Amino acid sequence: MxxxxxxxxxxxxxxxxxxxxxxxxxxxxxxxxxQTLGLGGKCLLRLDSGNAAADNFDAFGDHYFIVxxxxxxECPEQMLAxxxxxxxxxxxxxxxxxxxxxxxxxxxxDDQNRPCVPVAFEVIERTIDIDGQKLLVPKLEVNTWxxxxxxxxxxxxDLYHGHGPSEQYHSELxxxxxxxxxxxxxxCANKIILLCAMVAFNLLRGLGQEVIKRWACPAENQHPAxxxxxxxxxxxxxxxxxxxxxxxx
Numbered sequence: 077m078x079x080x081x082x083x084x085x086x087x088x089x090x091x092x093x094x095x096x097x098x099x100x101x102x103x104x105x106x107x108x109x110x111q112t113l114g115l116g117g118k119c120l121l122r123l124d125s126g127n128a129a130a131d132n133f134d135a136f137g138d139h140y141f142i143v144x145x146x147x148x149x150e151c152p153e154q155m156l157a158x159x160x161x162x163x164x165x166x167x168x169x170x171x172x173x174x175x176x177x178x179x180x181x182x183x184x185x186d187d188q189n190r191p192c193v194p195v196a197f198e199v200i201e202r203t204i205d206i207d208g209q210k211l212l213v214p215k216l217e218v219n220t221w222x223x224x225x226x227x228x229x230x231x232x233x234d235l236y237h238g239h240g241p242s243e244q245y246h247s248e249l250x251x252x253x254x255x256x257x258x259x260x261x262x263x264c265a266n267k268i269i270l271l272c273a274m275v276a277f278n279l280l281r282g283l284g285q286e287v288i289k290r291w292a293c294p295a296e297n298q299h300p301a302x303x304x305x306x307x308x309x310x311x312x313x314x315x316x317x318x319x320x321x322x323x324x325x
Contacts, residue, residue, distance in 0.1 A: 141223060198229070
């Protein structure tokens with residue numbers, strides 16, 4: 077959550093469970109938790125294509141969202157023709173045509189009883205590969221996202237790709253907190269352990285932010301334990317190490 081990588085909700089699931097199973101209730105619970113935090117304005121929710129079910133849209137409430145669409149049986153050639161007609165061509169290398177824009181006629185879940193939701197698209201046509209080889213048949217790549225943002229399509233794409241740093245933050249749950257392999261053979265016990273790890277993870281994220289704030293202050297205002305840290309120790313604190321800094325002679 078946010079630009080600091082805090083975790084708001086965490087749920088441990090069996091490996092055989094489909095990613096969409098129980099997701100609508102999970103999203104609704106997360107949105108309710110967001111409201112209890114008393115944050116000003118709206119939040120942006122990002123979901124992958126496995127969670128593009130129409131039921132999830134009911135749980136978003138008034139918040140902004142970006143949901144990767146599943147292309148299903150859509151014809152890439154038809155999407156390219158439509159993108160050429162309504163999209164904007166972006167600057168790119170020779171032999172690569174990139175079109176971005178919005179489609180306004182799609183219904184979530186192909187349910188005609190639901191209102192249309194804008195779809196941001198990126199359609200890429202490659203006639204020459206990256207090595208300079210001309211292609212007999214152009215290679216097409218179509219990426220689309222459900223969204224209620226009113227910004228440019230290129231901004232929607234950048235915001236969605238921003239989920240990468242969030243995944244890097246959450247990888248520290250496995251590395252720094254060492255909970256990659258949960259200890260119990262019972263799922264219910266591991267769920268409790270994971271929730272406790274989430275609390276510890278958020279505490280370490282807050283500690284890292286506090287350390288950054290202290291570094292931004294003049295050295296005379298810093299705590300003595302932080303004023304004489306070398307580079308490797310500072311990096312360890314930023315990564316969320318739970319151990320105290322070593323003393324230096």
